[in-house]
Amino acid sequence: MRGTSxxxxxxETMPVASSEDVVRVRxxxxxxAVAAGFSLVDxxxxxxxxxxxxxxxVDYGGxxxxxxxxxxxxxxxxxxxxxxxxxxxxxxxxxALSDGYTSxxxxxxxxxxxxxLCNEFAVKTAVGKGTIVTLARWR
Amino acid sequence: MAQTVQTIIPNLIEKHHQSLLDExxxxxxxxxxxxxxxxxxxxxxxxxRFLAELRRxxxxxxxxxxxxREWDSTRSLLDEVAGERAVQGLSPSETAVxxxxxxxxxxxxxxxxxxxxxxxxRETWTASLLIDKLGLYAIDSYQKGRESVIxxxxxxxxxxxxxxxxLWDGVLALPLIGTLDSARTQTVMESLLExxxxxxxxxxxxxxxxxxxxxxxxxxxxxxxxxxxxxxxxDCIISGIRPQIAQTIVHLGLELDVVSKATMxxxxxxxxxxxxxxxxxxxxxxxxxx
Amino acid sequence: MGEIxxxxxxxxxxxxxxxxxxxxxxxxxxxxxxxxIVQTRARGVMIDISALEIVDSxxxxxxxxxxxxxxxxxxxxxxxxxxxAVAITLVELGLTLTGVRTALNVDKxxxxxxxxxxxxxxxxxxxxx
Numbered sequence: 001m002r003g004t005s006x007x008x009x010x011x012e013t014m015p016v017a018s019s020e021d022v023v024r025v026r027x028x029x030x031x032x033a034v035a036a037g038f039s040l041v042d043x044x045x046x047x048x049x050x051x052x053x054x055x056x057x058v059d060y061g062g063x064x065x066x067x068x069x070x071x072x073x074x075x076x077x078x079x080x081x082x083x084x085x086x087x088x089x090x091x092x093x094x095x096a097l098s099d100g101y102t103s104x105x106x107x108x109x110x111x112x113x114x115x116x117l118c119n120e121f122a123v124k125t126a127v128g129k130g131t132i133v134t135l136a137r138w139r
Numbered sequence: 140m141a142q143t144v145q146t147i148i149p150n151l152i153e154k155h156h157q158s159l160l161d162e163x164x165x166x167x168x169x170x171x172x173x174x175x176x177x178x179x180x181x182x183x184x185x186x187x188r189f190l191a192e193l194r195r196x197x198x199x200x201x202x203x204x205x206x207x208r209e210w211d212s213t214r215s216l217l218d219e220v221a222g223e224r225a226v227q228g229l230s231p232s233e234t235a236v237x238x239x240x241x242x243x244x245x246x247x248x249x250x251x252x253x254x255x256x257x258x259x260x261r262e263t264w265t266a267s268l269l270i271d272k273l274g275l276y277a278i279d280s281y282q283k284g285r286e287s288v289i290x291x292x293x294x295x296x297x298x299x300x301x302x303x304x305x306l307w308d309g310v311l312a313l314p315l316i317g318t319l320d321s322a323r324t325q326t327v328m329e330s331l332l333e334x335x336x337x338x339x340x341x342x343x344x345x346x347x348x349x350x351x352x353x354x355x356x357x358x359x360x361x362x363x364x365x366x367x368x369x370x371x372x373x374d375c376i377i378s379g380i381r382p383q384i385a386q387t388i389v390h391l392g393l394e395l396d397v398v399s400k401a402t403m404x405x406x407x408x409x410x411x412x413x414x415x416x417x418x419x420x421x422x423x424x425x426x427x428x429x
Numbered sequence: 430m431g432e433i434x435x436x437x438x439x440x441x442x443x444x445x446x447x448x449x450x451x452x453x454x455x456x457x458x459x460x461x462x463x464x465x466i467v468q469t470r471a472r473g474v475m476i477d478i479s480a481l482e483i484v485d486s487x488x489x490x491x492x493x494x495x496x497x498x499x500x501x502x503x504x505x506x507x508x509x510x511x512x513x514a515v516a517i518t519l520v521e522l523g524l525t526l527t528g529v530r531t532a533l534n535v536d537k538x539x540x541x542x543x544x545x546x547x548x549x550x551x552x553x554x555x556x557x558x
Contacts, residue, residue, distance in 0.1 A: 074218065074287075076278070
């Protein structure tokens, strides 16, 4: 991850603890994506990825926060999302990342799918220590 | 480690602003002059602004660290200078010469003003390092500029090479020419889906005669495209399957969950049946002809 | 009754999802639909998602659930009006809508339901004719 060396243009933090919050997350990410000049398809991808991770944060992480940032590197603009929760953590990260969806039965964290929708994707987690998911999409 | 030793360079620039600018312009002209579409007036303006920025940046406490805040506007200016030259397709050295040709007049000025050999050596070294860093930054910035030009051209090329054709009411054809990578697949999907919406098509024929090889990745991209079209209510037919492609598909164990045909003609016939149409012969011409 | 209206058109039910749904609404919709399918003996269920800018795995599961329940009740489920950006994203996400047929709009959706019910379909999917 490029991390802190990329200039952050704007930043906004919000709670992600209920299903109403998930709706608000989608609206906030849309706002940032539109401001960064994303095409419609790119907007849809990052908002959908955000929705997936936000749900995980609520359903499995016991609630947490999201920080949405717009980035600018020269002419390139991007949106970065950092989801943080103090939940139980992900026990088998490799499996969670590779699973995607298993015939829509409700299993699987959808991390693999969300990853495919982003340019950058990183998960920091440990059992009992919570989870931090960072994802970013560039124009 | 950051140097916090002061340098007399900012004072020099301030004191001898005009002569330094003139000397620099002379060197620039000698080494290449205003190139491309940058006029002499623009070049002089950019040079004057650069000197002002340089003076400001070097006056800062951590002047040898170009990523610091005091160098923000200098970097912006270099981005502007490099960006212009990148868009015009000039070479990286033509861009770098903008910064590097300042070295000669600056060194000359230092020699003129400083009598102490030790101080002169130190200041010359400082100036040299600074010019190098700024020049390298200009080249990096130029490179990024070129990359974005190339990226934009690639996008335009992609759009040109994925036409979607309406063969009949409700039947679209998408002839793919060239390799199918993930960027191309995105453009293809967008074009196809938009056309499905605007034409209300229920069948899309994807012709791969012009696709040289079909491996696992290409097959994945094809399947993605087919799935996306299906979500929009359109069925797909893949046509243009050459014998070697058919063999490769079986050999690799690829599961193409879609009807495929060898030729576009066969695919079109099937598509017509699917939309409830058929082709019949016209009635024979009566005597007297038409 | 939940907050999402369910309309009856002949022997089909039409649901138009206009808002950004959250969980309780989605669950309520699934319940309501199941009850209505039985009540009206509907043969087709049409879900219009043309107003949805985002379809994530949660909505996807809801659609799959509805399709599953309908099938058990011998009704066909057709999702109509998916936006191109949504289709492209779903495909990238790897979310397959199992047992869900799709059509471009309500008209075509109704026609599709008719065709399937009347067993007249010219199905192009591999394995079928």
